[in-house]
Each structure stands twice: as C-alpha cells, then as structure tokens.
Amino acid sequence: MKLRRIKLSGFKSFVDPTTIPLPSHITSVVGPNGCGKSNIVDAVRWVLGEGSAKHLRGGHMTDFIFNGSDNRAPVSRAVAELVFDNREGVLGGPYAAYDEISVKRAVDRDGNSEYYLNGSRCRRKDITDLFLGTGLGPRAYAIIEQGMISRTVEARPEERRFMLEEAAGVTRYKERRKETVRR
Ligand code: ATP
Numbered sequence: 001m002k003l004r005r006i007k008l009s010g011f012k013s014f015v016d017p018t019t020i021p022l023p024s025h026i027t028s029v030v031g032p033n034g035c036g037k038s039n040i041v042d043a044v045r046w047v048l049g050e051g052s053a054k055h056l057r058g059g060h061m062t063d064f065i066f067n068g069s070d071n072r073a074p075v076s077r078a079v080a081e082l083v084f085d086n087r088e089g090v091l092g093g094p095y096a097a098y099d100e101i102s103v104k105r106a107v108d109r110d111g112n113s114e115y116y117l118n119g120s121r122c123r124r125k126d127i128t129d130l131f132l133g134t135g136l137g138p139r140a141y142a143i144i145e146q147g148m149i150s151r152t153v154e155a156r157p158e159e160r161r162f163m164l165e166e167a168a169g170v171t172r173y174k175e176r177r178k179e180t181v182r183r
C-alpha cells in the first residue's frame, strides 16, 4: 500500500486546491519555517479520522479551515483527500478489489465532519476499520512525529502493548471481538 497523492483545499494554509503528488518511494518536503510542511502531515492524520483537534496542533476542528490572511478572506470548508495505491490489496473488505482507494474528509464552520470512501459518503468508523491493523491510522506507528520516540519509550505497559498489537495486525480482530461480545 502506498500513498500516491494528497489533495487539499481550504485546509489550514492550503486555501487553493492543491495536489501533492508522491511519485516515488521516498518524498522529502522542504521549505522555510511556517510554509506548511507539518500541515501536510496533519492532513493525513485528520483524514484517517483523528478525532481530537489537540492531537493535530489545533484547538477546534474548525481551526483546520483556512481562516484568512492579509489578502485572502477565510473560507467556509476544509477538504482533504488521500489517494492510496491498493494494487496489493492491503486494504481489504469490500475495497480489496480497488487498485486505488480515495479517502476524503471535509469539515464546515459548524464543526461537522463528512467522510467519503471512493467518493461515497461513509462513517468515520468505516475509515478507521479499513485501516485498523495496517499500521496506518491517526495514532498508529506509520506516522512518526516529533516526540513520539520518547513517548514510546516512556509509554505505560498497556499503551506499549497497543503499539505492538497494531504492528502485529491483531487490533482488527480484538476490535471485532469486542463488538461481538457487546452485542
Ligand atoms: P516548521 O519548519 O517551523 O516546522 P512548517 O512548514 O511545518 O514549519 P506548518 O506548521 O505546517 O509549518 O504551518 C504553519 C503555517 O500554517 C502558519 O503560517 C499558520 O499561519 C498557517 N496556518 C495554520 N492553520 C491555518 C488556518 N486555519 N488558516 C490559515 N493558515 C493557517
């Protein structure tokens, strides 16, 4: 599974529709302080369903909407989309047959989020389920950010267990078991 491109519009500093292609196995993003590098990573975790704005360097969900600059008015909606290469069928379930999978999230000024999978409206849970056990999720290990190494070292045993179980791919089954037992 590979992230092929990221599309942003009205998201933080990316006010105009912007496509960020990720054509090779390694892509570096360079630029001066404050140019929006970390905003790109925020977008990835936001689309994957991060529910806490605090974990995304923001106070409220509406902080992800472009809030204006000296020469641009604020906009009313933020949209971010991730397009994955799924030719190896890593993303399973009903989506295993798709070579490309698009995951999109939008938020408006009322703070309402909408999620889309391959263009169809879905629940946040459909997205978190799809990525559970792949290592790619809002809090999973595929995104290593500043401070995360020390957090891992200092984590409580049960938190560290969650990280290991996610890496081993068993969280998906534990989650399903929990749901079944609840019913
Ligand atoms: P550094 O090199 O310091 O880590 P960076 O390239 O990672 O910088 P970011 O943190 O991604 O920079 O971007 C910060 C910029 O994004 C700031 O200029 C901030 O004003 C802008 N920004 C953040 N949220 C919004 C928003 N909602 N509307 C408009 N601009 C925003």
Ligand code: MG
Binding pocket: 037, 038, 039
């Ligand atoms: Mg940064």
